[in-house]
Amino acid sequence: MKPDAADTADRRVTLAAISEDLGVSLSTISKVLNGRADVSVATRERVEHELQERGYVRRGAGRSEARADLIELVFHELDEIWSMELIGGVEQVAKEHGLSVVLTVSGDRHAPDPDWVDGVIRRRPVGVVLVFSELAPEHRERLRARAIPFVIVDPAGDPTPEVPSVGSANWSGGLAATRHLIELGHRRIATITGPDDMMCSLARVDGYRSAMNSAGLPIDPAWIRFGDFHVTGGRNHASELLALPHGERPTAIFAGSDLQALGVMDAARAAGLAIPGDLSIVGYDDVPISRWVTPPLTTVHQPLRRMGEEAARLAIRLAAEADVDQSADAAAARSATTPRMDLATSLVVRESTAPPAA
Secondary structure (H helix, E strand, O other): OOOOOOHHHHHHHHHHHHHHHHHHHHHHHHHHOOOOOOOOHHHHHHHHHHHHHHOOOOOOOOOOOOOOOEEEEEEEOOOOOOHHHHHHHHHHHEEEEEEEEEEOOOOOOOOOOOOHHHHHHHHHHOEEEEEOOOHHHHHHHHHHHHHOOOOOOOOOOOOOOOOEEEEEHHHHHHHHHHHHHHHOOOOEEEEOOOOOOHHHHHHHHHHHHHHHHHHOOOOOOOEEEEEEOOOHHHHHHHHHEEEHOOOOOOEEEEEOOOHHHHHHHHHHHHHHOOOOOOOOEEEEEHHHHHHHHOOOOOEOOOOOHEEEEEEEHHHHHHHHHHHHHHHHHHHHHHHHHEHHHHHHHHEEEEOOOOOOOO
């Protein structure tokens, strides 16, 4: 059905008025509407604000512009254990909705590469699920200009309020892991968490500190280590901790990931220590391998697969809402109630923890 001539005229008048009021060209406004990269952040923000204020409705932002039957899942790196759990969750929900999954590896743990958004706009997926800290404001605006919803999974930072995200209760997980070791009788407890610029790492350490402080136990600064969530990080830090004099050496270590816990196990065996007789170890994530190592790993269950499922469902839901109503008022209402979800964690006790040796 052809657009009404008066409606088309109204759009032109609106864009011409915005162009005149802001002192920018119509071609610049067109670039903003089409998510083009060659517009400065400041100009993009001014134009977007004015479009929203005037209630301008983008043409082609809803059903008239076909989406590809895809969910795009973006990591900064892939590992064969942790990443596969998230991928499995996203794939399950995509399959339920007749969609395929496109897997992209881009950037670092903070954000994808700057040119990544150009590819997304060309592919035009139903939605994007990102395993990153955040998206740069200009990337967010370009995706929104093309009505491509995005959701961040397990955010490393604290996303801005209008960014949908799915995470887990990291502080509670760190608290539960440390309390378990305290209840077993351990008093010298160390922790090896992830990078010190990631909120999830800091939250797990805060849970550890809270448990130790509540029990009235001292915390040696040398017992708190920031690793990289990988096996080598766990091994290297544990080797240093276990080389401390006998009376200062921890009798238990809470690792901020199961992969780091595997590294701790390796370091303990290299030092001639028995697990859990000489050293108790708790991991974090509860990836499948944790139940098959020797001894099976006590760990904090982080619902990685469900996190992927919920993120995919949220992206699909946001896409459906965008198709129903693209008005500025509706977009503002959705922004004011941006979904932020933290899933519960739980302790899984296996055989890598026991009371300390007498």
